[in-house]
Amino acid sequence: MTKKSAAAGNETRGTSIAGIERATGRDWASWMAYFDANNARELAHPEIAKLALAATPEDMQSRHWWAQGVAIAFEQQVGLRVPGQSSTGTFRVSATRTLSLDRDAAVASWVAAHGERTEHLGHAAGVPRPSRTDKRTFWRLPLEGAGKVEVAAVAKDADRSILTVSQDGIPDQEQIEAWRAHWKALLVEL
Incomplete structure (x- = not known):
């Protein structure tokens, strides 16, 4: 993954955050605190996605898909990737x-x-x-x-x-x- 500078962060699409909050029942500040407590800024995408999956409700529909979305939104928020960028940097x-x-x-x-x-x-x-x-x-x-x-x-x-x-x-x-x-x-x- 191509890491961007911290200044490049906060590029998460606002509609993504609202959808994530509704689907997971967890506000974005709580997600950020969870990822920070687990040193997610230092992890590669697969590990961040695993953290997200572990924190999503077990009974939610399309749980794995939502976990990927949460991980990507986090990566965009902290500057690990920008909207449209894959975990490989392309x-x-x-x-x-x-x-x-x-x-x-x-x-x-x-x-x-x-x-x-x-x-x-x-x-x-x-x-x-x-x-x-x-x-x-x-x-x-x-x-x-x-x-x-x-x-x-x-x-x-x-x-x-x-x-x-x-x-x-x-x-x-x-x-x-x-x-x-x-x-x-x-x-x-x-």
């Missing part, structure tokens, strides 16, 4: 669009419109890999020097699906908005 961006297609057709629509592109924002596109699970349909490809892209569709209801383009491994924060605009523009074309 950045992530995503864009979403609801389409009046089933999930397989939504991904097929993406592939028909953009699957033959050899580059994205000057980065060579690698060989795509389609896949499917019971809940999602995927189309993934690496981008030379810019991480990897995942196009995923999940059914929203019987007639619509949500198509999300996610990119992991963006090397620096300054590129996030350019990538977000790129993926949004391609989604609009569908």
Whole structure:
């Protein structure tokens, strides 16, 4: 994890804090005190997430997911990472669009419109890999020097699906908005 200076802290999204407090039944000041009492500022993300999991209510729904969110919010608050940054130090961006297609057709629509592109924002596109699970349909490809892209569709209801383009491994924060605009523009074309 790339550690930021303490002055870079306090970048946690305010909506994240309110949601965490509601879901866990614990106010943010209490979470901060808990992490500080356990020297979490000196730990890597997996250990911080384990601390968060240990302090979440055992009967809460999506407990592991919330523990990850609490750990990330803490890391952002104290400057261990900034919003959009992964625990490896790279950045992530995503864009979403609801389409009046089933999930397989939504991904097929993406592939028909953009699957033959050899580059994205000057980065060579690698060989795509389609896949499917019971809940999602995927189309993934690496981008030379810019991480990897995942196009995923999940059914929203019987007639619509949500198509999300996610990119992991963006090397620096300054590129996030350019990538977000790129993926949004391609989604609009569908």
